[in-house]
Amino acid sequence: MRGSQNRSFTSTNSSRAIAAPPIDLTQDPPSNPQNARVIPASPSYFTGRPDSTDNYLDLLALLRRYQTLPTVAPAQAPRVAWRTVTQYRLLVGEPVRASKYHKVIEVLQRLNRIHPAVMPSPLKQAMEIYKRDIDPYAVSKRPNIIDADGRAYGVGRRKSSSAKVYLVQGEGEVLVNGKSINNAFGRIHDRESALWALKATGRMDKYNVWALVSGGGSTGQAEAITLGAAKALMVFEPALKPALRRGQFSSEFQSQ
Amino acid sequence: MILRRTIIRHGQRIANSPTKSWTRSLATEVDIDTLPSSTDSIAASLENSLRETKSLESEVEKETVQYVPHIDNRSHAAQNLLEDGTAERYSHHRFNQARTKSLGTSIDPNHYQPHKLLTYPPYPSDITLELLLASQAHLGHKTSHWNPMNSRYIFGIRQGIHIISLEQTAAHLRRACRVVSGVAERGGLILFVGTRAGQDRCVVKAAQMAGGCHLFERWTPGSITNGHQILGQCRTKVVDELDREIQGFDEELRERQVLKPDLVVCLNPMENWVMLHECGLNTIPTIGVIDTNANPTWVTYPIPANDDSLRCVQVIAGVLGRAGQEGQARRKEMAKIGVITYTPDTLRTDLSVSTQGARTGGSAEDIKGSDSGGGHT
Numbered sequence: 191m192r193g194s195q196n197r198s199f200t201s202t203n204s205s206r207a208i209a210a211p212p213i214d215l216t217q218d219p220p221s222n223p224q225n226a227r228v229i230p231a232s233p234s235y236f237t238g239r240p241d242s243t244d245n246y247l248d249l250l251a252l253l254r255r256y257q258t259l260p261t262v263a264p265a266q267a268p269r270v271a272w273r274t275v276t277q278y279r280l281l282v283g284e285p286v287r288a289s290k291y292h293k294v295i296e297v298l299q300r301l302n303r304i305h306p307a308v309m310p311s312p313l314k315q316a317m318e319i320y321k322r323d324i325d326p327y328a329v330s331k332r333p334n335i336i337d338a339d340g341r342a343y344g345v346g347r348r349k350s351s352s353a354k355v356y357l358v359q360g361e362g363e364v365l366v367n368g369k370s371i372n373n374a375f376g377r378i379h380d381r382e383s384a385l386w387a388l389k390a391t392g393r394m395d396k397y398n399v400w401a402l403v404s405g406g407g408s409t410g411q412a413e414a415i416t417l418g419a420a421k422a423l424m425v426f427e428p429a430l431k432p433a434l435r436r437g438q439f440s441s442e443f444q445s446q
Numbered sequence: 447m448i449l450r451r452t453i454i455r456h457g458q459r460i461a462n463s464p465t466k467s468w469t470r471s472l473a474t475e476v477d478i479d480t481l482p483s484s485t486d487s488i489a490a491s492l493e494n495s496l497r498e499t500k501s502l503e504s505e506v507e508k509e510t511v512q513y514v515p516h517i518d519n520r521s522h523a524a525q526n527l528l529e530d531g532t533a534e535r536y537s538h539h540r541f542n543q544a545r546t547k548s549l550g551t552s553i554d555p556n557h558y559q560p561h562k563l564l565t566y567p568p569y570p571s572d573i574t575l576e577l578l579l580a581s582q583a584h585l586g587h588k589t590s591h592w593n594p595m596n597s598r599y600i601f602g603i604r605q606g607i608h609i610i611s612l613e614q615t616a617a618h619l620r621r622a623c624r625v626v627s628g629v630a631e632r633g634g635l636i637l638f639v640g641t642r643a644g645q646d647r648c649v650v651k652a653a654q655m656a657g658g659c660h661l662f663e664r665w666t667p668g669s670i671t672n673g674h675q676i677l678g679q680c681r682t683k684v685v686d687e688l689d690r691e692i693q694g695f696d697e698e699l700r701e702r703q704v705l706k707p708d709l710v711v712c713l714n715p716m717e718n719w720v721m722l723h724e725c726g727l728n729t730i731p732t733i734g735v736i737d738t739n740a741n742p743t744w745v746t747y748p749i750p751a752n753d754d755s756l757r758c759v760q761v762i763a764g765v766l767g768r769a770g771q772e773g774q775a776r777r778k779e780m781a782k783i784g785v786i787t788y789t790p791d792t793l794r795t796d797l798s799v800s801t802q803g804a805r806t807g808g809s810a811e812d813i814k815g816s817d818s819g820g821g822h823t
Contacts, residue, residue: 221686226695227633227791230705231681233650233659236637238666240680247650260536266523284679306524307533390488433492 239284246290249297252313259310261303270302270317271326278320294320334425341400342425346417351406355418357426360398366415367402380412387420390437391430397423563757564647567655567764570623570772575612578619582755583762584610586738596738599750608738610750618749619762622733623769625747626709630656630773633788634708637661638763639721642714644756648763649713656770657689659707665721670728673704680704684793687781698795706730711766713759715744735762 230236234243272295273281275288298320301313336342341356364385366374375381384401388394399419403411420434558580568577578584586592586600586608601611629636636658640649646662653660669676682705684695710725712718715734722744725732734745735753742748752758777787 221690221692223686223692223793223796225687225786225790226684226692226793227788228682228684228699228702228705228793229635230659231683233653234661235659235677235680235682235705236661236665236669236707237663238669238676238680243663260532262527266527268524305532305536306527307530308536391492392489429496430492432495433488436491437488 239282239286241282242278242284242286242290245282246294246297248316249294249301252316253297253301256301256304256310256313259308260305261300262305264299264303267299267303268306269326270298271322271324272298273320273322277322281319334421336425342422344418344421344423344425346414346419346421348413348417349406349410351403351410351414353401353403353411353414353418355402355415355422356400357397357419357422358400359396359426362395362398364399365401366399366411375408375412377408380408383409383412384415385419386416386437387423387434391423391427391433393423393427397426560757563760563764564651567648567651567768568761569768570620570627570765573616573619573623573765575616577761578612578615578751578758581758581761583615583751583758584612585752585755586610591739593739593741595742596736596740596750599736599742599748600738610738610752615749615751618747619751619765622711622747622749623765625731625733626656626711626766627769627773627776629709630658630770631776631787633777635659635705636709636711636770637707638711638713638767639665639718640713640759640763641665641717642759645713645759645763648760652711652763652767652770655767657774658770665718667720668724669721670706670724670730673706677704684791687786688778695793695795698793709733711763712745713763714753716740716753719744733766735759 230240232240232244234240234247237243275286275291278291278294279286298317301317304313334343340358342358344355344357346353346355364371366384371381371384375384382389385394385399388397388399399415401415401418403414405411406414420437423430424434584601588606589603589608592600592608596608599610599614601609601614603609626636636653636656637660638649638653638656638658639661640646641662641664649660649662652658666676682699682702684692684699686692706728707725707730710721710730710732712722712732712734715722715736716739722732722734731746732744733747733749734740735751735758736742736745736748737751737753740753742750749762751762780787
């Protein structure tokens with residue numbers, strides 16, 4: 191017979207399905223706004239800090255769930271930069287107490303110590319919210335260099351005093367808070383302490399010192415200038431480090 | 447310990463290096479030129495180090511380029527950890543645990559396990575004197591610390607403490623369960639409060655079961671009397687009779703008054719007088735665990751029991767949570783057949799137009815109300 195293979199003997203209209211879809215009786219009736227009532231969005235409503243409280247409860251639940259997984263020592267756990275208190279407050283929009291947030295960090299650090307080979311992915315996702323958007327392995331120290339005006343900068347702290355010390359090549363003038371060193375420190379011991387770095391290395395006549403110091407008393411301020419001047423001197427002459435270490439300028443020069 | 451730490455930190459330095467002269471620390475007017483040799487030794491060592499650095503070897507070394515391979519801490523350590531076989535060992539451990547769990551002595555499965563009070567709390571029908579006795583609910587305080595208003599709840603004295611009558615405890619606890627389940631059945635908001643250490647888990651669990659709220663840290667005074675200030679930022683939502691959220695009320699909710707609980711359950715009333723006072727001012731009924739030294743008039747429904755025992759508090763919180771759960775279940779059952787057990791809140795926003803348009807296809811009402819036939823409701 192001539193013609194197409196799919197020829198049928200009924201009209202196209204009558205082969206189309208026309209019955210209504212089956213009744214879905216499992217579905218609940220639609221919401222009736224006349225039966226509406228207002229309830230808290232979170233069970234932590236009466237704490238005044240619902241979001242942060244719920245976050246903490248979720249973390250505790252995760253910890254309970256995964257606390258039997260093998261852990262590693264803290265040094266071997268992956269390095270993580272957790273959010274600061276201020277950042278977390280901005281995130282949740284609530285006045286979170288710093289002590290409460292430290293508890294959150296403690297739980298996170300314990301969760302982070304779970305062995306990477308058995309770390310569950312829902313846990314990894316839950317911890318992402320608390321991480322800062324930086325690479326924790328890419329920490330680099332700000333290089334201390336001599337600026338365009340030939341100044342080196344050093345900071346020293348001692349006994350609630352802090353000193354900002356600028357060193358430039360010069361003749362040996364010293365100004366502390368705009369005053370000469372004899373006016374700034376009445377005690378000879380303090381004057382010597384302040385310039386101990388330059389005295390010990392024999393550079394008293396080679397640099398000018400400009401120091402801004404505040405806080406504490408005379409001894410604290412003098413010792414703060416000591417450390418600041420030593421750090422600034424290190425910028426000019428890094429080779430002086432062993433000598434300054436032998437001069438016992440606090441633990442700053444003890445390590446490595 | 448402080449001394450030991452100081453010596454450890456500075457001992458090496460003090461032992462090895464020359465100390466500054468004691469005369470310098472005493473004298474205020476000292477001739478600088480006659481100072482002892484500390485400065486000279488430093489200058490000498492400085493000369494030495496400079497001499498060393500100028501030696502031939504150091505010059506040669508400086509010329510050659512020294513390549514130090516950069517160890518990437520992140521990938522190096524992470525790779526070692528992933529390949530140390532821990533995952534395999536842990537899966538073997540789990541396998542062995544599952545295999546050997548059923549071996550050994552068969553202990554009665556219903557023996558006391560502390561975590562079960564939090565994960566599977568007892569029901570109001572499980573309240574027995576044996577349970578309350580085992581939970582140390584009968585132990586009151588020293589007889590000299592009592593509040594005489596509690597004399598009706600006290601059974602006697604033993605070893606210098608008051609013993610609370612467990613029949614009284616059971617009766618009051620059952621009454622409190624009826625109150626909680628009744629409030630839950632009528633769509634009331636129940637607040638569970640337990641601010642002592644260790645009460646957080648049972649309070650959270652009870653609130654979750656009863657569909658209410660929890661509080662396990664300090665109650666902020668004024669949360670009810672000054673609610674707009676303290677709780678004004680906390681979000682609320684509008685739900686229907688089946689607890690499904692209805693959208694579209696955000697603006698109105700922001701202007702609305704702050705919510706107050708309809709019933710407060712307090713597990714340590716001695717530390718929460720301010721909250722109970724606020725509840726009293728606002729005619730909010732309260733349930734409280736009243737020890738022999740507590741004032742039973744602070745709460746509406748006292749439960750004479752030991753509030754210092756965590757196990758007792760967990761039993762009480764668990765039982766009240768279960769009662770709330772039963773009330774919620776009854777409310778939902780009635781809502782399914784169309785009986786609304788609460789007075790709906792009057793809301794200004796009119797959503798009636800949108801609900802008519804939101805009919806989903808295939809529901810019974812759709813067919814009934816359609817105009818494609820002669821069918822009419």
